[in-house]
Amino acid sequence: KPSGLPPGRWGVPLLGYIPFTTKSIEEQVTELHKKHGDIILWRMGTQSMVFLNSYKLVREAFSRSEISDRPDWETFKFFEDPAVGIGSSNGTLWHNNRRFALRQLRDLGMGKSKLVETVQQQTLILRETLAKTAGTPGEMPHQLHVSIINIIWQMVANRHFDAQDKRLKGFVKHMDDFVVLSNRLAFKDFMPWLQNIMPDFLFKILIKHHDMVAMKEKFFGYFHEEIQQHRATLDPDNPRDVIDGYLIEMESQKDDPESTCSDNDLAFLVFDLFFAGSETTVNTFIWMCYYLAAHPHVQRKLHAEIDEVLPDGVLASLAEKSRMPYTEAVANEVLRISTLVNFGIQHMASADTQLGGYSIPKGTIVSSNVYAVHEDDNNWNRPLDFLPERWLGEDGKFTMKKEGFLPFGVGKRVCVGESLARMELFILTTVIFQSFTVAPPPGKTINLVPDLSSFFFRKPKYNELVFTERK
Numbered sequence: 001k002p003s004g005l006p007p008g009r010w011g012v013p014l015l016g017y018i019p020f021t022t023k024s025i026e027e028q029v030t031e032l033h034k035k036h037g038d039i040i041l042w043r044m045g046t047q048s049m050v051f052l053n054s055y056k057l058v059r060e061a062f063s064r065s066e067i068s069d070r071p072d073w074e075t076f077k078f079f080e081d082p083a084v085g086i087g088s089s090n091g092t093l094w095h096n097n098r099r100f101a102l103r104q105l106r107d108l109g110m111g112k113s114k115l116v117e118t119v120q121q122q123t124l125i126l127r128e129t130l131a132k133t134a135g136t137p138g139e140m141p142h143q144l145h146v147s148i149i150n151i152i153w154q155m156v157a158n159r160h161f162d163a164q165d166k167r168l169k170g171f172v173k174h175m176d177d178f179v180v181l182s183n184r185l186a187f188k189d190f191m192p193w194l195q196n197i198m199p200d201f202l203f204k205i206l207i208k209h210h211d212m213v214a215m216k217e218k219f220f221g222y223f224h225e226e227i228q229q230h231r232a233t234l235d236p237d238n239p240r241d242v243i244d245g246y247l248i249e250m251e252s253q254k255d256d257p258e259s260t261c262s263d264n265d266l267a268f269l270v271f272d273l274f275f276a277g278s279e280t281t282v283n284t285f286i287w288m289c290y291y292l293a294a295h296p297h298v299q300r301k302l303h304a305e306i307d308e309v310l311p312d313g314v315l316a317s318l319a320e321k322s323r324m325p326y327t328e329a330v331a332n333e334v335l336r337i338s339t340l341v342n343f344g345i346q347h348m349a350s351a352d353t354q355l356g357g358y359s360i361p362k363g364t365i366v367s368s369n370v371y372a373v374h375e376d377d378n379n380w381n382r383p384l385d386f387l388p389e390r391w392l393g394e395d396g397k398f399t400m401k402k403e404g405f406l407p408f409g410v411g412k413r414v415c416v417g418e419s420l421a422r423m424e425l426f427i428l429t430t431v432i433f434q435s436f437t438v439a440p441p442p443g444k445t446i447n448l449v450p451d452l453s454s455f456f457f458r459k460p461k462y463n464e465l466v467f468t469e470r471k
């Protein structure tokens with residue numbers, strides 16, 4: 001092991017350190033954190049993975065441009081070289097796309113009534129769906145997924161679909177299949193030498209190369225079709241959505257040799273907004289329902305605030321947000337305690353650098369251990385308890401505490417959809433809990449232990465819920 005690297009697991013060449021244990025990566029990283037401190041190294045295959053366990057280190061690292069690239073992984077790039085879109089790209093193209101996306105999300109996602117109305121409408125559809133099964137135990141209806149996807153479709157392509165729409169069903173299925181297939185690409189990223197010792201056709205079977213390529217064509221076919229339809233009906237003076245916005249920008253740069261715009265880039269940008277914006281929001285709301293079902297006294301306070309500020313079924317818009325500190329506190333506490341994206345999205349060092357007194361060579365993968373930060377008792381009093389009150393000042397007002405809070409990341413690659421996600425959570429929570437009480441089925445309890453089987457998400461485990469209509 002070269003000197004100067006953070007402490008941790010090095011292992012053997014090519015394979016790195018392979019533990020013989022059934023423990024999840026999160027459990028193992030937690031053990032390494034306890035043993036070695038706030039910065040640890042774990043060599044997985046050929047990849048040097050550094051995990052940062054304190055807020056201070058994460059903020060310092062992710063504010064630096066030399067630790068703001070994405071890994072050069074096929075799992076992120078999907079056979080595009082160099083990567084395009086926003087979530088996986090680097091350099092000037094990423095910069096341009098990030099600026100573009102932030103501008104679009106600022107115009108469409110915050111306060112502008114069109115998207116707020118869409119979120120309200122989609123939440124009302126969810127409310128109707130829940131009303132049909134009120135009083136009977138069941139899982140969170142699929143309509144939640146459909147509603148969240150429709151909100152993104154509306155913003156991106158000015159469209160929405162019926163829950164029964166075949167195209168939407170195909171779209172949701174492709175998205176799930178894509179996640180499963182992309183896991184196979186990890187072989188290419190973590191053990192690239194396999195490609196040199198295996199016949200090409202066998203390696204392609206291993207990573208399901210042909211299935212992935214076929215899936216990519218089908219999936220991206222949707223977006224290219226949508227882009228063509230938009231181009232054919234574009235009115236530059238009245239942009240309808242993100243696709244129109246991009247096409248206008250592309251046209252204005254058509255004579256600029258430095259322009260990074262292309263149809264393919266736009267298709268990936270659209271994909272990134274769907275991908276980054278749907279599972280995250282859906283699962284955060286499921287966590288919200290689970291925590292409220294498990295903590296009826298919190299739910300009662302939430303109901304009281306909703307009834308006071310939004311009497312007689314008045315629909316929430318963003319105007320009420322500042323008068324609903326408890327609702328905001330509940331949302332923040334759910335984001336903290338559930339830690340959905342437990343290792344953030346991976347960054348990569350684009351140059352040799354130093355961090356926390358250790359060397360970080362170019363190419364090192366750097367992850368935040370968000371779970372460690374969210375349960376750090378230097379940042380939080382009784383971190384393992386669900387206490388929305390921790391977000392309220394003595395005057396009862398909501399106080400945003402940034403130190404030690406990382407659900408959306410921090411620094412140069414911080415989530416571009418945070419304001420949209422917060423707006424969705426606010427409207428979903430107020431509209432659904434205005435109408436319903438949620439509880440576990442009689443005699444049962446809610447299991448709040450997360451499913452740690454996936455590297456990227458700390459998903460809620462399956463729990464049955466009973467939504468009961470409020471009088």
Ligand code: HEM
Binds near residue numbers: 098278281341408420
């Ligand atoms: C509760 C919901 C959400 C959570 C918890 C969440 C969390 C995150 C996290 C942890 C990152 C990685 C930051 C980093 O690399 O350091 C991220 C990036 C990103 N998020 Fe979100 N997100 C949510 C909703 C959304 C929504 C609604 C959208 C847009 C529709 C979105 C779009 C993105 C994009 C495009 C990136 C990549 C940014 C870049 O690479 O520069 N997210 N998000």
